Amino acid sequence: RKEVEQDPGPFNVPEGATVAFNCTYSNSASQSFFWYRQDCRKEPKLLMSVYSSGNEDGRFTAQLNRASQYISLLIRDSKLSDSATYLCVVTSGTYKYIFGTGTRLKVLA
Amino acid sequence: GAVVSQHPSWVICKSGTSVKIECRSLDFQATTMFWYRQFPKQSLMLMATSNEGSKATYEQGVEKDKFLINHASLTLSTLTVTSAHPEDSSFYICSAIRGQGRSGGYTFGSGTRLTVV
8 A cells, every 4th residue: 555645636627616635644653744736847836734623725725634544635716727736745753755646637717 | 935956957868877966955054855756647756865964865676876865065965867777767856854844844946857868
């Protein structure tokens, strides 16, 4: 089993739609969780950290479920510019990041 | 904000040659840098952790004699792909920690696309 698993997609959604991605992790000792965004042939950029209490940043909401060992990302009112690959990242006690394979999102006009 | 500069952005080299990739932290000191590799449609895979002034720590399955890492200063880490082969063609990305890594303090370089012909 992979340490961090994501549905690779692609998720094709119309503009204005709400879309959600999940990411599961295998190490129950994982401590920190993040969502990164990666555009084609570019480096990943931090989208948001994921806290136990959940957090929201504009149209983006991240949730953590430690009991079931998954994190989620919800995007409301999708924009064309949201089209990208969304990477789930988990750390485990050190600064070592474990990346998921990413979920591709394509927002259609 | 924290900036990590990676150079070159892309390189094409002949099979059997060596390629050096540089990763610099421009406005902060990075005691630890990380080197990742990403094949098309795959995840970023950690290759090694580079610590200033000491030997790098390589992940399982990564040949340390093939991927030479040098972190001689607090602002520069280099990755040298020695005797490159076509299967080494990939996207190589470095990252550095600034402040508390657990708060998302990783900053990534812009990546190097290596093509070995």
